[in-house]
Amino acid sequence: MRIGELARRTGVTTRALRYYEEQNLLTAERSGSGQRHYAEDAVDRIRLIRRLYAAGLGSKAIAELTPCVIDGKATPELLRRLAAERDHLDRRIADLVHTRDRLDSVIGGASSAMDTGVPCPRDADA
Amino acid sequence: MRIGELARRTGVTTRALRYYEEQNLLTAERSGSGQRHYAEDAVDRIRLIRRLYAAGLGSKAIAELTPCVIDGKATPELLRRLAAERDHLDRRIADLVHTRDRLDSVIGGASSAMDTGVPCPRDADA
DNA sequence: CTTGCCTTTCACGTCGACGTCAACTTTTAC
DNA sequence: GTAAAAGTTGACGTCGACGTGAAAGGCAAG
Numbered sequence: 001m002r003i004g005e006l007a008r009r010t011g012v013t014t015r016a017l018r019y020y021e022e023q024n025l026l027t028a029e030r031s032g033s034g035q036r037h038y039a040e041d042a043v044d045r046i047r048l049i050r051r052l053y054a055a056g057l058g059s060k061a062i063a064e065l066t067p068c069v070i071d072g073k074a075t076p077e078l079l080r081r082l083a084a085e086r087d088h089l090d091r092r093i094a095d096l097v098h099t100r101d102r103l104d105s106v107i108g109g110a111s112s113a114m115d116t117g118v119p120c121p122r123d124a125d126a
Numbered sequence: 127m128r129i130g131e132l133a134r135r136t137g138v139t140t141r142a143l144r145y146y147e148e149q150n151l152l153t154a155e156r157s158g159s160g161q162r163h164y165a166e167d168a169v170d171r172i173r174l175i176r177r178l179y180a181a182g183l184g185s186k187a188i189a190e191l192t193p194c195v196i197d198g199k200a201t202p203e204l205l206r207r208l209a210a211e212r213d214h215l216d217r218r219i220a221d222l223v224h225t226r227d228r229l230d231s232v233i234g235g236a237s238s239a240m241d242t243g244v245p246c247p248r249d250a251d252a
Numbered sequence: 253c254t255t256g257c258c259t260t261t262c263a264c265g266t267c268g269a270c271g272t273c274a275a276c277t278t279t280t281a282c
Numbered sequence: 283g284t285a286a287a288a289g290t291t292g293a294c295g296t297c298g299a300c301g302t303g304a305a306a307g308g309c310a311a312g
Contacts, residue, residue, distance in 0.1 A: 055225040
């Protein structure tokens with residue numbers, strides 16, 4: 001398929017697809033006239049890339065990690081890298097959960113302040 | 127206290143503190159010569175700001191929300207806003223947890239691929 | 253052949269949260 | 283009194299993941 005169809009099927013713009021290729025996240029066959037042609041599994045690959053972006057990884061990290069996932073070439077180094085990213089992600093999640101809880105308490109305080117007309121208590125913990 | 131001490135006590139740079147003021151997230155008294163002077167509770171306020179940034183909010187959203195948290199002026203509108211941000215955050219957390227699990231399975235696949243010498247299986251679900 | 257959509261590369265624009273000089277004034281320490 | 287340290291405003295730089303034309307060539311339909 002050509003770039004337009006891949007874009008429609010994945011929901012990402014053609015600009016993004018060319019950008020991914022520029023960042024070595026994606027490769028494509030070229031027809032004689034220079035047009036990109038993708039195989040079916042490109043769709044899955046895009047999905048993988050999008051998930052890794054969603055995980056907070058940058059294009060550089062993704063470029064280093066995808067060969068492992070795609071080709072199964074898991075060097076110990078890459079495994080360490082993956083584990084490191086996983087830990088990173090874990091901490092981000094914990095942070096966000098903490099923040100959500102704080103936000104909840106803020107909401108609680110604000111609600112009761114509205115009910116009672118009394119300013120909500122200030123921040124206490126770290 | 128002046129800006130340098132506040133910076134040391136909060137761990138954010140003076141540049142960031144001036145930026146926060148520019149974005150109306152923070153106010154300061156001025157001495158005759160124009161230097162900023164902060165009260166003790168500025169430290170807590172910075173922490174609040176940092177948490178909201180960590181929650182993925184932008185300066186604009188924070189500027190709209192902090193008056194509520196600080197002054198207890200919780201209008202129904204602001205409460206709606208807070209609740210909306212909370213839900214947003216909730217979804218982000220769920221996404222990240224999902225991604226982490228996917229990353230775990232990738233790690234699992236890569237490990238076994240290393241052990242068995244067999245390429246890891248391709249992506250299956252959405 | 254031409255119309256019209258798709259594709260190509262090039263290259264500057266964007267947005268947000270600051271970093272990083274620069275040029276100066278104020279405060280502090282000796 | 284003087285030098286170092288810390289403060290001020292102003293303005294341009296950064297980084298990342300694209301957006302957004304521009305100028306040109308490619309491809310099937312009538």
